[in-house]
Amino acid sequence: MFSGSIPALVTPFRDGSFDEAAFRKLVDWQIENGSSALVPCGTTGEASTLSNAEHHRVIEVCIEQAAGRVPVIAGCGSNDTRNAALHMNFAKKAGAAAGLCVAPYYNRPSQAGLMAHFSFLADHCDLPIVLYNVPSRTVTDIEDETVVALVKKYPERIVAIKDASGDLSRVADHRMGIGREFCQLSGNDELWLPHSAAGGRGAISVTANVAPALCTEFQAAIAANELKKARELNDRLFPLHYAMFSDASPAPAKYALSRVLDYIEPSVRLPIVEASEESRRAVDAALEFAGLT
Numbered sequence: 001m002f003s004g005s006i007p008a009l010v011t012p013f014r015d016g017s018f019d020e021a022a023f024r025k026l027v028d029w030q031i032e033n034g035s036s037a038l039v040p041c042g043t044t045g046e047a048s049t050l051s052n053a054e055h056h057r058v059i060e061v062c063i064e065q066a067a068g069r070v071p072v073i074a075g076c077g078s079n080d081t082r083n084a085a086l087h088m089n090f091a092k093k094a095g096a097a098a099g100l101c102v103a104p105y106y107n108r109p110s111q112a113g114l115m116a117h118f119s120f121l122a123d124h125c126d127l128p129i130v131l132y133n134v135p136s137r138t139v140t141d142i143e144d145e146t147v148v149a150l151v152k153k154y155p156e157r158i159v160a161i162k163d164a165s166g167d168l169s170r171v172a173d174h175r176m177g178i179g180r181e182f183c184q185l186s187g188n189d190e191l192w193l194p195h196s197a198a199g200g201r202g203a204i205s206v207t208a209n210v211a212p213a214l215c216t217e218f219q220a221a222i223a224a225n226e227l228k229k230a231r232e233l234n235d236r237l238f239p240l241h242y243a244m245f246s247d248a249s250p251a252p253a254k255y256a257l258s259r260v261l262d263y264i265e266p267s268v269r270l271p272i273v274e275a276s277e278e279s280r281r282a283v284d285a286a287l288e289f290a291g292l293t
Contacts, residue, residue: 001159001183003201004036005215007208008044010250013267022263027065034216041075044206044250049269056090063095077102081117085124092127102132103140111146118150122157134164148177162187162204171198189241193234196222206244210256236290243286247279248272256283
């Protein structure tokens with residue numbers, strides 16, 4: 001259903017508030033540089049610090065500005081199942097193509113709890129769901145057997161997974177359990193190439209915020225089976241992948257964007273603080289290495 005280079009968009013702030021004008025420009029820039037879909041209100045979008053009203057406005061603006069040029073996968077995750085359903089239903093009405101639903105964080109639900117959570121969402125909204133597994137942040141891991149069971153239970157509802165587990169064997173496990181056509185997207189930029197080789201269709205990427213054209217070119221090389229070119233582009237992007245996490249995310253990404261685009265400020269919301277000097281040096285070096293500054 002989805003493929004390619006898909007940025008997990010930052011949410012620009014100015015004077016502590018959502019900078020709608022900057023976000024609209026960012027959406028246009030991403031589409032003009034080849035991004036195949038957009039993800040507002042994910043981890044990189046600081047969704048956990050947004051009020052529900054802000055969360056919904058960011059989704060709404062993204063869909064309005066994209067204007068059908070690319071699909072929007074709206075971040076709808078929450079550790080409160082009913083609130084996730086609220087986000088899902090809003091995103092559906094706003095025109096999103098799917099909802100990105102992270103495993104509930106902090107609560108540490110069992111696998112039975114995860115089945116119940118995602119089943120509730122599928123039963124209470126017909127917006128397609130992209131599962132988001134990132135156990136390094138949520139603690140809870142959506143295990144392979146649970147993913148397979150959910151997709152088999154809701155084949156028309158649960159259409160893809162963003163896997164940020166770091167375990168490449170899961171691509172084959174999901175293919176064997178669900179089928180080769182199930183859409184798997186990497187959630188780790190540094191694993192984008194091997195994830196694709198194993199059967200992935202692209203990535204929901206932090207780096208693509210800053211380097212959308214390069215990431216699009218990289219994905220095109222993978223899709224065309226141009227391995228030499230893909231490796232060269234991967235090498236060029238690799239320092240940037242790591243620099244994006246040289247401090248608490250998304251502070252490095254926002255700093256990087258402030259270097260590339262004059263309308264994005266490096267502002268983040270507490271408890272995240274702006275990128276440290278060491279992180280900024282890593283970002284500066286990576287941007288130069290990639291030829292972006």
